[in-house]
Amino acid sequence: MRLDLVPRTRRSPVLDILSPALAFVAAVLIGGIAVAALGVSPGDAFVTYFVTPLSEVWSLQEIALKAAPLALIATGLAFCYRANLWNIGAEGQFVVGGLAGGWVGVATHGMGGFTLWILPAMLIAGTLAGAAYAMIPAVLKVRLGVSEILTSLMLVYVAQLLLDYMVRGPLRDPAGYNFPQSVGFDPAARLPYLMEGETLHAGVVVAFLAVVLATVVLARTLFGFEVRVVGASPRAARFAGFSDARLTLAVFAISGGAAGLAGIVEVAGKIGQLQPEISPGYGFTAIIVAFLGRLSPPGILIAAIVIALTTIGGEGAQIDLKLPLDLTRAFQGLLLGLVLGADVFAGYHVRLVPGGPSGRPVS
Template identity: 50%
Template sequence: MLLRLEPRGQRSRLWTYASPLLALALTVVTAAVIFAMLGKDPLQSLYVFLISPLTSATGLPELFVKAAPLILIGVGLSLGFRANVWNIGAEGQYTLGAIFAGGLALSYPEAPAILLIPAMMLLGILGGMTWAAIPAYLRTRWNANEILTSLMLTYVAQLLLIYLVTGPWRDPDGYGFPQTALFSSSATPPILFEGTRVHLGVVVAFLAAIVGWIVLTRSVIGFQLRVLGQAPRAARFAGFSQERLVWLSLMVGGGLAGLAGMFEVAGPVGQLTPSISPGYGFTAIIVAFLGRLHPIGVIFGGLILALSYLGGEAAQIDLGMPNAVTGIFQGILLFFLLACDVLILYRLRGPRPLAGGA
């Protein structure tokens, strides 16, 4: 029995929202199968991976701490993706934001927090924008594909970070470890709830999502981005400058990724090291698609993928499984999401009945 795909003729609203849920369900089932194949009890493993991280007192706050960079980056990416600007290099922009902000924190450790934190935020945004400006220039001036250029720059950013923390910025009192000195307390964003690690960046991430939502649905700029993505010729007809919108998309995406980098190194990490990101910039791409490129949806996507990080850690500790569990879970989720999204434009049908008449 062969199944057929039959075009619906229009986008299915139901499946636009049902597809991520189906993809999640299929991912959980597949994860259980993988756990079983590794010789673990699948239900027990799923409990450890998906539920146990939330049961401890610090579980929920940690979820928000992990989700903050994903939401910040995901909001920026979703605005760009709406305009068909495929910034795949948020990881590099995140890194540059961390470097810019970290450099400031190391240079002025004694500055009062009330000045230093906003200045670091600005520099973080600037760092991310600087890195995103390169693909933006190459795209608008030479029509170079931003997917490739932004992705390649990620590795340049990583090497730059390694150079800095092993060379000029290395902590002289750090026994030769590749890391900078710990940032001063005035360079650390305020903790919002006593006893947790929930910092200012979490609030900023939610604010970014709300502002992103308003921009996308209510503003002229958001309208321009959507028109450019859905009908580039109509955008031109209306007089919306593609060049400007490509720049805007990459600046917003890069700026928010840089800001996420700043909050991560200033907050939970506390210094610059070669491993300041567990791949937030790439995971945020999945977040953006899981959230249907909608800033509010990105909040949910960010929380779900944050759970995959916490679950990965729990699986390492409680089940003795490799850290790769997180990456596998994320990869399977993206795979199923892309597959399920076919149902938005097509419906599944049984084999074609024979044509009548003969």
């Protein structure tokens, strides 16, 4: 006997919505078993992970602040992944974007007079720098056929070391007692807060607008159609006259630009200066978010919030229940695996078929 996967002729929209929800429930149940094995009540853990963070104003803001860069980066990555191109280096593009935009902030430090242009210039510099950095693997792929997976990933370390060098060298605050960090940005170089006295800044609006824009582009423009056709049927895309090379450059520019924008939003929003580390791995986590959201921008928004929630909840569980941070990471990985697994069942019937190693003469 063996198992065969038979494609469903029509995908049911109900199953499409139900499958990630069921995967989430299954991940929570399995996580509960792991928690119990660690000697903690699964009920307490559930409350700490999923209820407490949603019931306090500060933690809701933290969730939004963590979800914003994830959603922004993952939305850009969705263009790449939809077209079957694998930009794994969003972390590096994030760092380069933060560095380039942050450099504008440092260079304009203490500038008087008209300063309204500074923040837009930082955002534009960050976006362009991220896009330009993503062009390196894209051009190498188009011109020389180099695997974009390897080059984009390795350029992450280049970007991180470049930032490290800059904040220890040229961009170090001269009055900073030799700490590896830049000057704090002027108020004109900071993203405005949305509410007086709170932590929520305008970056979440940027991320939300990016998701809306990406939804429209993918569904309603010729370019979005091109991305979808190239991913779904590469030969049909060539029949439609779409150029592989041009599209590769375009989606890398989009995903790099989105990651760079997320980088400068983080630097100009939450952090307010340049320092050796500006990302807790957003660029890598965003890959999970992109696939959890099944490469659709609205799905990515939901996935980013779920991942942010488990991260904030995980920090609470670490403090209150002494549960390890690794448990949170394991849970996020489990969730991704289950969502992708459930997707298989939404797309295929499973059938048991007889047959196996036999075949002796029967007479």
